[in-house]
Amino acid sequence: xxxLQASGGGLVQPGGSLRLSCAASGFTFxxxxxxxxxxxxxxxxxxxxxxxGGGGSTIHCADSVKGRFTIARDGAKNTVHLQMNSLKPxxxxxxxxxxxxxxxxxxxDPREYEHWGQGTQVTVSS
Numbered sequence: 025x026x027x028l029q030a031s032g033g034g035l036v037q038p039g040g041s042l043r044l045s046c047a048a049s050g051f052t053f054x055x056x057x058x059x060x061x062x063x064x065x066x067x068x069x070x071x072x073x074x075x076x077g078g079g080g081s082t083i084h085c086a087d088s089v090k091g092r093f094t095i096a097r098d099g100a101k102n103t104v105h106l107q108m109n110s111l112k113p114x115x116x117x118x119x120x121x122x123x124x125x126x127x128x129x130x131x132x133d134p135r136e137y138e139h140w141g142q143g144t145q146v147t148v149s150s
Contacts, residue, residue, distance in 0.1 A: 028141030
């Protein structure tokens with residue numbers, strides 16, 4: 025059974041940082057691209073970032089977070105992280121990790137994903 029467990033959310037002031045983690049189990053982690061999505065109140069899901077399976081050498085980020093968020097994966101721990109710096113109030117959302125079969129390219133439509141973790145709340149507010 026595929027399980028994705030996200031953690032690390034919380035309340036942070038604008039300009040602050042958070043590091044999200046997503047622990048994966050039940051599948052061969054290295055064979056899957058890993059993604060982060062987020063959903064702000066009253067809005068639809070938004071793709072945030074992706075890292076490819078295998079060596080994890082290819083990274084993609086949405087323009088809205090480029091230069092502020094960094095995705096990374098730890099194959100030894102079957103975990104993907106999202107380091108979020110220079111946080112803004114508009115980054116407030118529930119953040120989700122999702123696994124995608126490797127080789128399908130970056131897919132930003134959440135309807136194409138089968139495997140999701142539960143979300144972790146990130147609130148950026150003073």
